[in-house]
Amino acid sequence: xxxxxxxxxxxxxxxxxxxxxxxxxxxxxxxxxxxxxxxxxxxxxxxxxxxxxxxxxxxxxxxxxxxxxxxxxxxxxxxxxxxxxxxxxxxxxxxxxxxxxxxxxxxxxxxxxxxxx
Numbered sequence: 362x363x364x365x366x367x368x369x370x371x372x373x374x375x376x377x378x379x380x381x382x383x384x385x386x387x388x389x390x391x392x393x394x395x396x397x398x399x400x401x402x403x404x405x406x407x408x409x410x411x412x413x414x415x416x417x418x419x420x421x422x423x424x425x426x427x428x429x430x431x432x433x434x435x436x437x438x439x440x441x442x443x444x445x446x447x448x449x450x451x452x453x454x455x456x457x458x459x460x461x462x463x464x465x466x467x468x469x470x471x472x473x474x475x476x477x478x
Contacts, residue, residue: 380414383410384410384411384414387403387406387407387410388407390403390470391403391404391407394470394474396476396477397474397475397476397477398472398474398475398477399469399470399472399474400477401469402465402466402468402469402470402472403466403469403470405462405465405466405469406462406463406465406466406469409458409459409461409462410459410462412458413455413458413459416455417455420451421448421451421452421455424444424448425448427444428441428444428445428448
């Protein structure tokens, strides 16, 4: 019921704001560090983030909208349970990639600045 009815959670405006801001900040960070060794860490993170965004828009968002759009039922739908379980598993894998890239970004940005020749 959290996703349906008059008081349903509306997370879409939040995510529509967060992703463009994140991309802009990553691009600004890349531009400011273009002539340093930090560039490779930022590029790695940017590529992973873009891949995650593409996967999000192709699979995660449509599947989530489909799952939460299902009407309430007092019985468990095995097919829906399987879809939800797959979505959660794949989402955790995607999240792992995002966490690894964030760690790489932090490690790269905390290194002393070395100019490239």
